[in-house]
Amino acid sequence: MDVRSVRYALTLAEELHFGRAARAHFIAAQPFGRRIQQLERELGAKLFERTSRRVRLTDAGERFVPRARRVLRQLDALMEIAEGDHGEPVLRVGVLGFGLADRWPATRSLMAGCRPDVDLTYVELDWSNQYDAVRTGEVDVAIVHNVGGADDLVVETVMDTGRYAVVPADSELADADRLSEHDAADRPWLVPVGQPGLVDWTGGCGTRKPVEVRSPTTIPLAVAATGFLGLHGEPATRFFPHPGVRYLPLDGPHSTVAIASRRREHRDTVAAFRSAVRASTGLERLRHEGTTAER
Template sequence: MNLRDLQYLVAVADHQHFGKAAEACYVSQPTLSQQIKKLEEHLGTALFERDHRSVRLTPIGQEIVGRARRVLQEADGLVQLAKSAGDPAVGELRIGAFPTLAPYYLPKVLPMVRKRLPDLKLYLVEDKTPNLLSQLQSGELDAALLALPIRYEGLDAVPLLEESFWLAVAKDHPLAKRKSVSVDDMHGLSLMLLEDGHCLRDQALEVCQLAGAHESTTFKASSLETLRQMVASGLGVTLLPEMALRQDDHGIRYLPIKDAPSRQVALVYRASTARRQSLVLLIQALRKAYEQVRQVA
């Protein structure tokens, strides 16, 4: 049994298909299938239930795959530790970010981060918070940009930025002539929110509870851009984080909310990571870049 066998095992577990797993591992399907069979013979137990339609892990297979992930994670950590031993600013980092942050934050800061850390290559993943946490814990990601609070054992979080929420209304809405609104002004409003799984939805619901507003039951969006278009069409109002605001949205008025809660974004990583020094450099670069963005704005 070697690391390659464990990689094949995890690939089949992830794809639930021998052909797709073989493609992901850049080997032929017969080669991968043969190695999995040899691994099962070596361990003396079946790891997968097979039929002509699907591949499923057996109960013991699930446990073994979990341990295999940890072994591969530790092995990768050894390689990355060796690479960064001489210089933590050299190497690769896999970073995740949630959808209501990634398209508004990353394009602004990454060019400056790359100038500051040209030899630190970043691989980026955009996904919902629960998926990012799963990938972070499994070792698929080195770190993730997530909204606080994060209550998971074995994870450390370093705050990076804080941004406020704004009320977005159509230009002909009764509140559109205001320069700002208070929490009390939002009492009774019906707010369009994102669908389940978005951390911004939970934060928006907290604002609703504080203001005495409520969620619209007729519509849930999959993205902030959908919410923006719905507001511009006069179909409702919503909350948007400050970074998502656009000065050229002529059909929308964005109103700051006095004394409203804000969201805090942090870089979250495993406490046991071997890339801590590289992540410290990344955190410093992200903070510096965001300061420059704020000064320009």
């Protein structure tokens, strides 16, 4: 989503006049109007009713405006951080599994825009070290599976994804539309290990002779190799495809993705990354929920 078009829409919502709103951004009314139309097409809803006499917000526009203002406040906060001390040239980011999933491109773009002097380096994590890598300073900030047990860190939820069963492609379960825990209660399951809170996320899925997995990235391969069932978050359906498995929606606790950093972490590069993630999350939500009714 183009941020400039969002700013144009908010100005138009205030002015309710295309000419005045366009002049506020120093462009002509015609290209201004095209940007508004492009934004409406992307959102799949009309934000403004236009007649020869007046412009008014539609119901979708009324819902869009407060959400868009929240996103722009996040972006403005990011730019304020960008004006701080530029003494840190490298930011080490720990990543568990699919990390930020579809939000990586927007996050990288926002970071590059506000801190082009910073190189992002990535360290692959697993469940056993996702928090300890932050505690020991191996990474500056981490994208983790938030399963609790990190009260000494600043852990901020950024994404709540659906819970999916990973089943062998040759299993009779593979043709189902979705599964309940009852459907697969007697099947052998892979057991994620590394954090006590994983037990709550698995919801009791397990087996008497467990096959343990320590990283989300290994789950599809382990399912294909063993014939056991596994658990994953929804983005794995796109980021970890495997010809030997199928992903099916599964009832139970969602997978929660979070940013983790140390409590006494004051470097502006870490603050900038956190703000970039928040802003990319806000843009994603605005794209999908900006004109829908509050849930």
